[in-house]
Amino acid sequence: MMKGIAASPGIAIGKAFVLPHWEWEPADVPIDVADLAYELERLSEGVKTARRELENIRREMAEVLGEAESTIFDAHLAILEDPVFLNEIQELICRGAKKAEAAVKEAVDKFVAMFDLLDDEYMKERALDVKDVGTRLLRSLLGVRDEALPPKDRPYILVGRELTPSQLAHLDTGRLLGIVTQLGGVHSHVAIVARALNIPYVFGLESDQLESVETGDWIVVDGDEGVVVVRPDADVIERYRQRKMSKEDHFRKLMSVARLPSVTRDGHAVRIEANISSFRELDDALRFGASGVGLLRSEFLYMNRSYFPDEEEQTRVYRLIAEKLAGRPLVIRTLDIGGDKQLDYFPLPKEENPSLGYRAIRIMLDRTDLFKTQLRAILRANAYGDIRILYPMVATVDDVRRANRLLDECRLELEREGEEFDPDVRVGVMIELPAAAVIADLLAKEVDFFSIGTNDLVQYVLAVDRMNEQIAHLYDPYHPAVLRLLKLTADGAKKAGIPVSVCGEMAGDPLALPIWYAIGIEGLSMSVRSLLPVKHRLRESRREGAELLFEKLCAAVSSEQVRSLLLEWAWSQQVGEGGAYGAAR
Known part of the structure; x- marks a missing residue:
């Protein structure tokens, strides 16, 4: 058994093809x-x-x-x-x-x-x-030709020192069961494509380990755990085959709800949408029943290149996504760079604390040329779908007003130029700063919707860098302070009559469902892999009793107590028609 790094999930069992290294x-x-x-x-x-x-x-x-x-x-x-x-x-x-x-x-x-x-x-x-x-x-x-290619008459697992995007492009991905390499990366282009095609991928193995593999050897690739087994015996193959079948059975069960409405057993509807960072993810999002894209991270258009995408390219990509959604909503978050998201062709000043520094809307309001290019592209693509604009890292009412003034300028320019566009685009604010949550009632008067970004909100509320191993355990979305800010945000939206959704990791946790029922969240946008589990749990649950539960959650003194109450509620949904909370109305 060899231990590497998991780059794309899944289990593959098959014969190896060793890619020659040139x-x-x-x-x-x-x-x-x-x-x-x-x-x-x-x-x-x-x-x-x-x-x-x-x-x-x-x-x-x-x-x-x-x-x-x-x-x-x-x-x-x-x-x-x-x-x-x-x-x-x-x-x-x-x-x-x-x-x-x-x-x-x-x-x-x-x-x-x-x-x-x-x-x-x-x-x-x-x-x-x-x-x-x-x-x-x-x-x-x-004048050297490409390396020998795998056989086209049977499936195979590719093994090599490294695999480049160009090499991958020449492979028959329909027969490619898995990938194992010495060199690679979780964020590499090969890993991105492997995940897009649902091909298990493990990298980071030692060169001497890979040298022991020969073309034709049976091999198991565990892309969930980052494990590779070469020349496994019959028992090992059977164990992995059973695990693979179990995963596939569970997946089929979840897929049974993909085309069903996202409604609780007592008739409460909540939109289930997808967060995506690439065009390819959209296929799986729609296959898994997403009712739209609640968060398109537009940074994917700016990464992996040496120059900014122009208006034409952005318009083309946004239009492609909007058309594929066929009338379903597409929420585009404007460029959110800075902090841990850097562009090598747009160097930002080094900061002591980049998470609290020059990033997202703060950059775009300074670089209006970049901002207006993106806004113009969104307005033009909106003629082909239902696109909404989401401003990230907003802290003040002035942030929104300045951004909206630039949007108005873009509308006037496009009209004057005779470009085809739809001016009626809804505008929203990402509530991810405590300041925005506290003044939610004021911000709600300026926009058409809210989307709560729980990832950063939790980090800023608790003053915890979740990437810091020493304190990452303190990062907890179920802290009572977080719950109170969620309620404050939802109340501000409700007062102004605008919808509010959630788009952070917390949205993809089925345990949090009664929180959303209680505070009036209308939509949940999550990673593609969370769509089916959340929808399945939602359809098995009831909204009844959620408000009473939420009162208890807000009175809790610790995250542990909050989780205990949520687990008790989840159990009550399985054993009875609403359980204790449903009966205590």
């Missing part, structure tokens, strides 16, 4: 000055060839994954055409008197080393993209 080391032989122009021309032709290949792969992947997901290869095209990258190679050719392929290898190694020095794991994993582009360019210059 690496080229240049001979350190300087070229004659007379050959410099020839080498520069070779580089130019190599870049053109690599660009054509990447554009073809992008088109092919768009058919498999969808247009938005195929933008992974826009990042690769951006690297290939990056003037800093190309200038480095040209300098090495001219000043270092190197052949084009030797210059490419040296430049790639330099940039990979730079990424490896970064603290941010997401940015470190971009080194894989640089290596992928560099390898493609090297192959183009050297």
Whole structure:
């Protein structure tokens, strides 16, 4: 048994195909000055060839994954055409008197080393993209064909030192059961695609462990636990097969509610919507019965590239999502960068406490050019669906008014330019700061809806960084103070007559359902994987008695007491028609 890192969940059982590892080391032989122009021309032709290949792969992947997901290869095209990258190679050719392929290898190694020095794991994993582009360019210059591909007549589990997006694009993903690599990352493009295609993926194994695997070996990949078993005996295979079947049976049971309304046993309806960070997630969200997208994290359009997406690209992607939703609501959170979300092409000043610093709406109200580009794109895409705008990290009424003034400017500009757009877009505020919750009644007069972001709200209320291992245990959404702020927010919305929903992780916890019933939450937006479990529990529960329970929750002195009361309520739903709380009206 080998222990690695889980990057994509699920269990795969099958025969291994070991992907050969190709690496080229240049001979350190300087070229004659007379050959410099020839080498520069070779580089130019190599870049053109690599660009054509990447554009073809992008088109092919768009058919498999969808247009938005195929933008992974826009990042690769951006690297290939990056003037800093190309200038480095040209300098090495001219000043270092190197052949084009030797210059490419040296430049790639330099940039990979730079990424490896970064603290941010997401940015470190971009080194894989640089290596992928560099390898493609090297192959183009050297005339080397791609590695041997797996057999097309049977399913397989791919095993290799690393797997790049370009290599993945050449595989028959319909036969790809699982992936095992030495190098990789949870945020890597391969991991993103694996999760999108529901392919179990484990990385982080030692090289000597992988060297023991041969093509044709039986192998088990446990993408839930990050475990790989090579040449398992019959008992191990049977145990994993039973576990896989059990998971599939449970999934089928949950899928039975996908097309049913999200209504409690006593007739109380709550919208169940999805939080998504990519176009691909939308397929599963709709398959699992989401009634819309309650949170589109628009950052996915800005990541994995070296420049900001323009208005046309944003309009196209938002339109694609809106059209696929076919009239269901799409809530787009405006760009929320800063803190732990950084763009390498838009460096922000280093801060002692970035979570409390320059981020989200604070940046966008300063960089009105970026903000208006996104707002214009949303207004244009709104002509093809029901799109709403959500402002993140709002702390004051002035934040909302300034943002809405910019939105009005965009409406006037688009009308003056004769662009097709729908001006009637609803605007909401993300309640994720304690300040916003406390003045919810004032903010509610400025917007059309609220969406409570419990992740940051809990963090700020309790002054706990949940990424800090020493104090992460103090992060608790069931703290009585959090519950009181949730009620304050809901009351502010109710007073102004606007709807309020929840879009943080707490929305995806079935234990919290009676809280939402009690305070009048109309919609819950959650990760795609939480849609079915929450809907299943909701349909088995009753709203009756929730207000009485909530009074007890707010009077509790600890999170433990709150959880105990919620568990008691959940048990009462299973053993009786509303149990003790239903009978105590």
